[in-house]
Amino acid sequence: MKRLNSLKVWLSVVLLLCFSLSGQAQFLRTFYFMEGSSQRMQLNPALMPGRGYLNIPAIGSLNATVNSSSLGYRDIMDIIENSDDSDYFMSNDFMNRLDAINNLNVNLSTDILSAGWYKGKNFWSVNVGLRNDIGAAIPKTMFQFMNNMSSLEFGDNISDYLGINETINGQKLEINSYAEVGVGFARNITDRLAVGGKVKMLLGIGNLKLNINQIHVETPSVGSSGVTSKASIQVDATLENSSKLLELPENENGDYIDEIDFGSFGFAGYGGAIDLGISYKLLDKLTLSASVLDLGFIKWSKSNTSIARANAEQTYDLLDPASQQEFINIVNSGEILNYDMLQLKTEEASEKSRTRGLTSTMVLGAEYALLNDWLVVGALYTGRFAKPKTLNELTFSACIRPTNAFNVAASYSVLQGAGKTFGLALKLGPFFAGTDYMFFGKNTKNVNAYLGVSIPLGKQKAAEKL
Numbered sequence: 001m002k003r004l005n006s007l008k009v010w011l012s013v014v015l016l017l018c019f020s021l022s023g024q025a026q027f028l029r030t031f032y033f034m035e036g037s038s039q040r041m042q043l044n045p046a047l048m049p050g051r052g053y054l055n056i057p058a059i060g061s062l063n064a065t066v067n068s069s070s071l072g073y074r075d076i077m078d079i080i081e082n083s084d085d086s087d088y089f090m091s092n093d094f095m096n097r098l099d100a101i102n103n104l105n106v107n108l109s110t111d112i113l114s115a116g117w118y119k120g121k122n123f124w125s126v127n128v129g130l131r132n133d134i135g136a137a138i139p140k141t142m143f144q145f146m147n148n149m150s151s152l153e154f155g156d157n158i159s160d161y162l163g164i165n166e167t168i169n170g171q172k173l174e175i176n177s178y179a180e181v182g183v184g185f186a187r188n189i190t191d192r193l194a195v196g197g198k199v200k201m202l203l204g205i206g207n208l209k210l211n212i213n214q215i216h217v218e219t220p221s222v223g224s225s226g227v228t229s230k231a232s233i234q235v236d237a238t239l240e241n242s243s244k245l246l247e248l249p250e251n252e253n254g255d256y257i258d259e260i261d262f263g264s265f266g267f268a269g270y271g272g273a274i275d276l277g278i279s280y281k282l283l284d285k286l287t288l289s290a291s292v293l294d295l296g297f298i299k300w301s302k303s304n305t306s307i308a309r310a311n312a313e314q315t316y317d318l319l320d321p322a323s324q325q326e327f328i329n330i331v332n333s334g335e336i337l338n339y340d341m342l343q344l345k346t347e348e349a350s351e352k353s354r355t356r357g358l359t360s361t362m363v364l365g366a367e368y369a370l371l372n373d374w375l376v377v378g379a380l381y382t383g384r385f386a387k388p389k390t391l392n393e394l395t396f397s398a399c400i401r402p403t404n405a406f407n408v409a410a411s412y413s414v415l416q417g418a419g420k421t422f423g424l425a426l427k428l429g430p431f432f433a434g435t436d437y438m439f440f441g442k443n444t445k446n447v448n449a450y451l452g453v454s455i456p457l458g459k460q461k462a463a464e465k466l
Contacts (some may be wrong), residue, residue: 107132
């Protein structure tokens with residue numbers, strides 16, 4: 001079995017699941033003020049479309065989103081590759097872009113089946129899909145350590161190894177993957193007030209949580225070569241894994257986990273969640289809306305959960321050629337996640353059930369219609385309670401909607417991209433395409449795109465005609 005690290009395996013699995021079955025993003029902000037569009041129900045279940053719909057599998061919708069506090073698109077690809085011959089961290093430009101803690105979030109999902117229809121004044125919707133949330137926090141000290149180790153020229157003389165004293169704190173990775181079966185309901189209570197909600201049954205595919213509290217690498221000081229030749233690596237880390245899909249076998253000596261194997265696909269946990277939304281026309285031209293999404297949890301079963309820890313000191317004799325080479329291979333690997341460095345060992349009788357909350361989102365919107373509803377301008381706030389850090393975004397947008405068949409919108413988001421993120425969206429009959437974060441080259445920190453086709457069902461609601 002090919003040796004793989006956990007970040008690369010999980011990302012590969014998630015990408016495969018999403019893009020082989022069609023991907024539907026959790027939401028696209030630029031669609032929010034396209035009146036009558038079914039896509040905006042992903043952000044607020046009270047915002048009913050103008051007519052029923054059936055999303056086409058595979059080509060019905062396709063979307064993925066990547067957010068980072070400091071890392072550019074090319075940086076993220078290098079980190080995901082996690083190759084032992086990487087050298088991106090040797091660039092001064094890369095090091096200067098880093099924050100003390102560098103957060104990375106990847107959100108992917110798919111709707112295998114998605115449809116909605118009107119029954120009298122009520123609007124019903126159903127969906128069956130997959131959801132994936134990935135969050136990571138990588139301290140700058142990790143990249144500084146990799147940079148420093150690659151800059152050293154390790155030779156046969158012990159003096160080449162003296163004076164190393166590096167500490168890395170606060171590295172985190174959490175991945176949550178699950179299937180969702182949802183039933184939604186929305187209704188206009190009055191001419192001005194609409195409410196909606198969705199109840200979802202969740203089937204857990206996998207959850208992985210890795211906390212590396214500290215890594216400390218130390219060798220004898222410059223003036224002590226005659227006293228000791230011992231080098232040490234101290235690690236304090238915990239890995240929790242609940243999944244049937246991925247297994248964490250230890251090496252043949254039973255010393256520590258050194259690879260990830262693929263098991264069988266299946267559900268390792270069960271849970272539930274709800275979405276709630278409301279829309280109120282405060283004035284004839286001014287509409288306010290709010291929603292909360294993914295309020296829920298998954299309980300991961302005891303039989304599919306394992307826990308591994310590392311809290312021991314590893315020592316190496318720098319005068320022993322074999323031990324010396326092992327030390328070099330570990331500290332100079334160029335890998336963000338290195339099993340030989342972590343040496344995580346599965347605990348005996350570590351199986352226990354775990355309960356993990358979902359990545360919930362709060363949405364607040366305000367829109368104002370102009371030119372006889374031909375143009376609408378709006379502001380949208382989203383607070384996504386991601387791990388390890390909440391993602392806040394404020395988006396301003398303008399939507400031109402001369403007919404139900406043709407809408408075009410432009411947006412400008414001010415928080416995640418420091419005011420450098422522009423979005424565009426187009427609705428042309430049943431065809432939808434858009435992005436909140438346009439791609440501006442390899443240093444772009446936030447990237448997403450949406451492409452979808454749906455079949456309209458039923459007649460256009462008179463109240464929605466423009």
